[in-house]
Amino acid sequence: MTSLDPRQELAQRLGLEHLPPVHFESAADVRTRLAAHDYLSDDAIASVAFLADRLAKPVLVEGPAGTGKTALAKAVADAAGARLVRLQCYEGLDESKALYEWNYRKQLLRIQAGRTEGEAHESWGELEEDIFSGEFLLTRPLLEAISATDPVVLLIDEVDRVELETEALLLEILSEYQVSIPELGTVRAQQIPMVFLTSNNTRELSEALKRRCLYLYIGYPDVERERDIILARVPGIAAALAQQIAQVVRSLRSLDLKKAPSVSETLDWARTLVILGREEIGAEEAVATLHILLKYQSDIERASKELLGRTVNLA
Amino acid sequence: MLNVLADFVGELRAAGLPVSMSEHVDAVRAMRVIDLGERRALRDALAATLVKDGDHLPVFYTAFDVFFADRAAPPAPEQTNDGEPPDGAAGAPGTGQSRGEGAGSSAPLSAEQLADLLYRALRDGDQSALNRGARAAVSRYAGMEPGRPVGGTYYLYRTLRSLELDRLEARLTGEQAAQADELAKRLAHDEARARIENLKRAVERAIREQLVQDRGSNALAKSVRKPLPEDLDIMHANREELAQLERALRSLSRKLATRLARRRRRRRRGPVDLRHTVRRSLSTGGVPLDLRFKPPRPAKPEIVVIADVSGSVASFARFTLHLVHAISSQFSKVRSFVFVDGLDEVTDYFEGVDDPAVAVARINAEADVVAFDGHSDYGRALLSFQERFAKDVTRRTTVLILGDARNNYHQAHAEVLADLRSRARSVFWLNPEPASYWNSGDSIVDQYASYCDRVVECRTLRQLEAFVGDLP
Numbered sequence: 001m002t003s004l005d006p007r008q009e010l011a012q013r014l015g016l017e018h019l020p021p022v023h024f025e026s027a028a029d030v031r032t033r034l035a036a037h038d039y040l041s042d043d044a045i046a047s048v049a050f051l052a053d054r055l056a057k058p059v060l061v062e063g064p065a066g067t068g069k070t071a072l073a074k075a076v077a078d079a080a081g082a083r084l085v086r087l088q089c090y091e092g093l094d095e096s097k098a099l100y101e102w103n104y105r106k107q108l109l110r111i112q113a114g115r116t117e118g119e120a121h122e123s124w125g126e127l128e129e130d131i132f133s134g135e136f137l138l139t140r141p142l143l144e145a146i147s148a149t150d151p152v153v154l155l156i157d158e159v160d161r162v163e164l165e166t167e168a169l170l171l172e173i174l175s176e177y178q179v180s181i182p183e184l185g186t187v188r189a190q191q192i193p194m195v196f197l198t199s200n201n202t203r204e205l206s207e208a209l210k211r212r213c214l215y216l217y218i219g220y221p222d223v224e225r226e227r228d229i230i231l232a233r234v235p236g237i238a239a240a241l242a243q244q245i246a247q248v249v250r251s252l253r254s255l256d257l258k259k260a261p262s263v264s265e266t267l268d269w270a271r272t273l274v275i276l277g278r279e280e281i282g283a284e285e286a287v288a289t290l291h292i293l294l295k296y297q298s299d300i301e302r303a304s305k306e307l308l309g310r311t312v313n314l315a
Numbered sequence: 316m317l318n319v320l321a322d323f324v325g326e327l328r329a330a331g332l333p334v335s336m337s338e339h340v341d342a343v344r345a346m347r348v349i350d351l352g353e354r355r356a357l358r359d360a361l362a363a364t365l366v367k368d369g370d371h372l373p374v375f376y377t378a379f380d381v382f383f384a385d386r387a388a389p390p391a392p393e394q395t396n397d398g399e400p401p402d403g404a405a406g407a408p409g410t411g412q413s414r415g416e417g418a419g420s421s422a423p424l425s426a427e428q429l430a431d432l433l434y435r436a437l438r439d440g441d442q443s444a445l446n447r448g449a450r451a452a453v454s455r456y457a458g459m460e461p462g463r464p465v466g467g468t469y470y471l472y473r474t475l476r477s478l479e480l481d482r483l484e485a486r487l488t489g490e491q492a493a494q495a496d497e498l499a500k501r502l503a504h505d506e507a508r509a510r511i512e513n514l515k516r517a518v519e520r521a522i523r524e525q526l527v528q529d530r531g532s533n534a535l536a537k538s539v540r541k542p543l544p545e546d547l548d549i550m551h552a553n554r555e556e557l558a559q560l561e562r563a564l565r566s567l568s569r570k571l572a573t574r575l576a577r578r579r580r581r582r583r584r585g586p587v588d589l590r591h592t593v594r595r596s597l598s599t600g601g602v603p604l605d606l607r608f609k610p611p612r613p614a615k616p617e618i619v620v621i622a623d624v625s626g627s628v629a630s631f632a633r634f635t636l637h638l639v640h641a642i643s644s645q646f647s648k649v650r651s652f653v654f655v656d657g658l659d660e661v662t663d664y665f666e667g668v669d670d671p672a673v674a675v676a677r678i679n680a681e682a683d684v685v686a687f688d689g690h691s692d693y694g695r696a697l698l699s700f701q702e703r704f705a706k707d708v709t710r711r712t713t714v715l716i717l718g719d720a721r722n723n724y725h726q727a728h729a730e731v732l733a734d735l736r737s738r739a740r741s742v743f744w745l746n747p748e749p750a751s752y753w754n755s756g757d758s759i760v761d762q763y764a765s766y767c768d769r770v771v772e773c774r775t776l777r778q779l780e781a782f783v784g785d786l787p
Contacts, residue, residue: 027349043355044359047349047360048363050349051345051348051349051363051364055344055348057341059363063369201369201566202569202570203570203573203577204570207335210367211367213367215362215363215366215368216363217372219369223509248502250505254505256670258670281498282498283498286498307497307498308497308498
């Protein structure tokens, strides 16, 4: 193998004149800077974000819903002082929505304008060159991230929702940081963007995609980290209450529920309790506000029975 | 270091993780930019580059602990890098913490002292004291002998039994039992249990460190290697593995349902949609260049599952019923029957239940499947099915029979199956036994096989998923 640093190697391939600076010094640096933007990472998250920067590789983030996968990309963008370009995936997403599209109305106008001016007929070659130029190109998020000159963080959200065929679209970008447009040629990245893909794991992603990415699994945080997240994100909350909330949520997650409470629901709950002016949670408050954490009637019933030893009557 | 990594990758592959060449290269690159002295950083970097599936992480962590146990310091701060056990300088107030923890040398703690040390470490959440205590406990209770070829679980069991975890847990909970609030009690209880779990992990780690010292990484890795959940043999899974299977089945059935739904939607070969085609043809001057089709009518199959739930194959039947019902939205109808020597319909159990697992549990308790002596009798079960339900089997029905075809030397009544096949669209037999055991002893697979479209060996979730995913 070469002794080249992966970033240098990539910069050479892209034909960049000078090597873009790295965003982060070390994993610890990632951690403190994310914390400064109210994102509390753990060792694994910080390490992977650091590696992604150093190795110039995309990160595939998986885990249950609401554990901060999307928030991670946003926080990294903030911490690195980069612009966030986001592609929200959905079933039926195609090239023209993800990469680029020719603005054919404008092309049509251009052709018609050429005719009415009554000049000597342009040659077809000239016209073609003209209407297939950057001016008539509508950039979509992926092309936008690649062609940007300022630092960007590209977030491809819920990549498991697109079809297998569309997934293949991403491969060129993820490994080569370039986009091929038949009429224009290849657009290469002007800098090295950081790329995050998130997935809720509703289907198996292709091996080819996984191979090109670093992998990060974000599960539910442990009690201490969840408490710290609550403290950081909910202003004016007492430490004791935050601790208690984190413990209740852990107990709930250990039950066999249809939908375990996510971190974002925990935060909603904490905010509610603060607004209600509670200092600590008794069984009464818990029953009255359980519906913020749990979204299924059967879950609520089960939780109140297990945790509070009582049946709840929600009219 | 590169050689160690290569061995490690080999071990991961042997455990069933698909590690590609380029991922291996990535791992090497990652190792060049991190601080190799830091064990956590190394672990996270390797996990990020080599493992691409959250379900594979536990296997990875086990392998990592074995392989890098003696090469990097464990996270405890007082440990020095050369593998020498620390002396008491850094730690443990009051107990006269010993150097006896490592290879089990002099001055071990008394049982009470040890229990006390662990209790205080757990109460105060002092991880390094806990690790010390765990090591001491292992050298005291596990009775490890060098060269003895037993697995770590045996030592773990011995150590944990001697530690009387129940009492420890009660003691931890006890402190807050004064609080009357139901919620507070429960929280204290869960907290105590989480801490005990932490202790168990510490003990497990300590045992592993010892074993690695004793036998070396490569040999040990082989003996502690755990198959991935989807490769576990369903018929011989123990309780812990069954729980793993249960978890794996949930995500698997979700993925399978998505895949089937996609496949169904993407298959467009409905009849030509004339209106749409004409409308499209306007843009090409009235020439219908671009044919449009109506969305296909969902030709979903009807599934009839007939499952043997006698002792030997019960867990296989449970998982298959669970899976089929979890993706029942992909079939137009699912009916389930279970039998031992009598047959009972259990379709109702799944109705209006969110979680198929609940229904499956009810089947075990309530279904009326034993008519005589409680030994599987395929012939009688088939006869009973034919008598009562054969009229419901139509050309749209796919019949799945689950069982090992071990008929306890009863009559086979294969002619019933022949009749079923003439009525049904197809008949499949899923057998949880390895194919090499078929037709040995009282197994009469062959007598039935000629009336089935296919007899499929289904020992693992992977095989089960592949089969269900390919159902026409």
